[in-house]
Amino acid sequence: MNTAKQPLLELVGITKRFKQLTAVNGVNLVVNPGEKLVIIGPSGSGKSTLLRAVNFLEQIDDGIIRFEGREVGYLRKHGKLHLDRQQVICGLRAEIGMVFQHFHLFPHMTVLANVMEGPLTVQKKGQRAAQEIALEMLGKVGLLDKKEVYPATLSGGQKQRVAIARALAMKPKLMLFDEPTSALDPELVGEVFDTIHALADEGMTMVIVTHHMGFARELADRVIFMEAGSFVVEETPADFFSDQLGNERIRAFLNRLI
Amino acid sequence: MRISLSGIGRVVSTLLFLWVLTGFAAAGQTVDLDSLFRQAGDLQSEGNLQGAVETLVKVPPPAPGQDGEPFVRSRMQMARIQFSLKELDKAQATCRQVLALYPDNSEAKNFLASIEQERKSRLGAFIDDCLRFLPVLLKGALMTLLLVLCTMLISPLGGLFIALGRISHFRPLTAFCWLVIWLFRGTPLLLQLFFIYYGLPALGITFRPFTAAVIGLGLNYSAYLGEIIRGAIQSVDHGQMEAAKALGMTYRQAMRRIIIPQTYKRLMPPIGNEFIALIKDTALVSTIAMVELMRSADQMFNTYFNITALILAAIIYLVFTTVFTFIFEKIEYRAGIYEHR
Numbered sequence: 001m002n003t004a005k006q007p008l009l010e011l012v013g014i015t016k017r018f019k020q021l022t023a024v025n026g027v028n029l030v031v032n033p034g035e036k037l038v039i040i041g042p043s044g045s046g047k048s049t050l051l052r053a054v055n056f057l058e059q060i061d062d063g064i065i066r067f068e069g070r071e072v073g074y075l076r077k078h079g080k081l082h083l084d085r086q087q088v089i090c091g092l093r094a095e096i097g098m099v100f101q102h103f104h105l106f107p108h109m110t111v112l113a114n115v116m117e118g119p120l121t122v123q124k125k126g127q128r129a130a131q132e133i134a135l136e137m138l139g140k141v142g143l144l145d146k147k148e149v150y151p152a153t154l155s156g157g158q159k160q161r162v163a164i165a166r167a168l169a170m171k172p173k174l175m176l177f178d179e180p181t182s183a184l185d186p187e188l189v190g191e192v193f194d195t196i197h198a199l200a201d202e203g204m205t206m207v208i209v210t211h212h213m214g215f216a217r218e219l220a221d222r223v224i225f226m227e228a229g230s231f232v233v234e235e236t237p238a239d240f241f242s243d244q245l246g247n248e249r250i251r252a253f254l255n256r257l258i
Numbered sequence: 259m260r261i262s263l264s265g266i267g268r269v270v271s272t273l274l275f276l277w278v279l280t281g282f283a284a285a286g287q288t289v290d291l292d293s294l295f296r297q298a299g300d301l302q303s304e305g306n307l308q309g310a311v312e313t314l315v316k317v318p319p320p321a322p323g324q325d326g327e328p329f330v331r332s333r334m335q336m337a338r339i340q341f342s343l344k345e346l347d348k349a350q351a352t353c354r355q356v357l358a359l360y361p362d363n364s365e366a367k368n369f370l371a372s373i374e375q376e377r378k379s380r381l382g383a384f385i386d387d388c389l390r391f392l393p394v395l396l397k398g399a400l401m402t403l404l405l406v407l408c409t410m411l412i413s414p415l416g417g418l419f420i421a422l423g424r425i426s427h428f429r430p431l432t433a434f435c436w437l438v439i440w441l442f443r444g445t446p447l448l449l450q451l452f453f454i455y456y457g458l459p460a461l462g463i464t465f466r467p468f469t470a471a472v473i474g475l476g477l478n479y480s481a482y483l484g485e486i487i488r489g490a491i492q493s494v495d496h497g498q499m500e501a502a503k504a505l506g507m508t509y510r511q512a513m514r515r516i517i518i519p520q521t522y523k524r525l526m527p528p529i530g531n532e533f534i535a536l537i538k539d540t541a542l543v544s545t546i547a548m549v550e551l552m553r554s555a556d557q558m559f560n561t562y563f564n565i566t567a568l569i570l571a572a573i574i575y576l577v578f579t580t581v582f583t584f585i586f587e588k589i590e591y592r593a594g595i596y597e598h599r
Contacts, residue, residue: 055504057500057503057504086508086509087508090503090506090507090508091506093503093504093505093506094505094506095506096504097504098501098504100497100500100501100504102497104495104497104498104500104501105501106498106501106502106516106520107520107596107597108519108520108596109596117505117515117516118505118506121505121507121511121515122505122506122507122511123506150596150597152596152597152598163501166505167504167505170505170506
């Protein structure tokens with residue numbers, strides 16, 4: 001099978017409801033290997049929910065998730081979707097890295113132990129092998145000198161870079177970023193942005209939910225504008241930011257940001 | 259209101275005035291000393307020592323120029339009676355009354371010295387008591403310690419099980435754990451111990467006292483710790499579980515590696531509290547034929563009618579609770595070391 005032509009991730013008709021509210025409403029999306037997608041949109045538009053659904057942190061009510069061509073994660077019983085066995089879900093998550101707005105580093109572990117945790121516990125690698133990977137990833141995000149400290153001593157930007165290293169240590173095929181710079185002080189955004197940029201340059205496939213237009217402008221292959229649970233527009237950055245684009249709501253949203 | 263109050267005031271002040279007057283009158287009267295001494299002697303021979311002292315104290319100090327002999331005699335007799343009543347402080351004070359007037363009175367001096375002697379031998383008696391009781395009490399204390407350690411080992415595990423059961427999504431388990439907590443937190447530990455030791459044999463289940471005690475204490479404390487541990491687990495930021503899951507961890511792995519280790523620090527103060535309570539609650543098992551510290555102290559007290567046994571037991575309990583408090587503080591500090599910046 002030739003996997004090169006096959007999309008890495010394919011979402012078909014993803015729907016997620018919270019009681020009355022439909023947070024994600026029949027979204028379709030194809031992510032090809034090496035692609036960088038940026039999803040923007042007003043808060044409450046379902047961007048984060050969609051991203052979390054890809055990682056099964058949100059259980060969808062309807063739709064199909066295909067990863068590397070296989071339909072994954074859910075079993076259909078009596079027309080309702082049921083999450084697959086834990087083992088299957090964990091196996092899928094292990095191939096998808098996720099970075100959160102609030103970092104969620106493990107506070108009781110040193111920076112090194114944080115990054116080692118995935119290879120060690122999930123992939124059952126030995127201490128030495130896990131440490132080797134962790135050091136490599138910490139080097140990548142430029143925090144080798146912080147390996148022995150606890151997260152409490154780090155700045156927000158450093159924490160987020162450790163979180164990126166922690167996700168990378170699993171050698172994921174896809175990286176999901178859920179507003180990676182939204183919780184940072186403005187002067188710390190740059191270092192995290194640069195780290196993600198460098199990762200993009202390495203060819204990592206990534207989906208980024210953000211309010212930071214720099215991501216959309218500088219590293220997106222496609223920009224998706226989401227509103228009220230649906231994709232309004234899916235464009236290249238050049239088209240997206242050009243005034244030719246005839247969408248009032250996007251222009252209003254962008255104007256509010258600038 | 260004001261009128262009646264001032265009326266009362268007037269009556270009281272009048273009465274006071276009269277009382278003072280009669281007091282002076284009494285002082286002015288010459289007391290019949292011989293009859294006082296006779297009365298005191300009679301009371302003393304009747305065995306009414308307190309009454310004798312009350313009579314003797316009426317002998318007034320000599321007025322200037324008067325013979326002090328009756329006063330000295332009365333006070334020395336008083337001191338002897340007080341001494342025989344083991345009221346050493348009062349006897350000493352009485353001797354000092356004499357010495358205050360007659361600093362060279364050798365009788366009072368000698369008696370004071372012998373009171374001091376008695377005091378020292380009392381300390382000796384206390385030490386003797388201690389030496390007599392301590393071996394028995396320490397043996398009891400060892401049993402108490404054993405009970406405490408067993409419960410300390412069992413209850414956190416039981417508590418963890420109950421806590422995880424309570425937060426699991428498997429309904430029957432949740433219900434079962436809720437029931438355990440409801441039952442063991444809702445009834446007296448004493449009743450639970452009685453039920454296990456005296457009640458269960460009726461159903462054909464018999465335990466040795468130690469087993470019954472450990473089961474009772476273990477279940478009771480598991481129920482309490484269960485709620486404490488559940489609270490601590492649920493107080494860990496939800497993002498921690500998500501981050502662990504996002505890495506690909508199973509629920510078990512996430513709990514074991516990420517969530518539970520973060521509860522240690524916040525668990526220590528309430529668990530320390532519970533364990534201090536546990537040390538004292540072990541006294542309850544003395545009711546189910548367990549010879550531990552409380553029971554030993556009780557036995558010594560009832561055999562010798564000597565409160566030294568109880569005092570010593572209290573001291574041993576205090577030593578236990580103090581040492582454990584200290585240990586828990588140390589553990590809490592270590593458990594939270596990662597939070598220090």
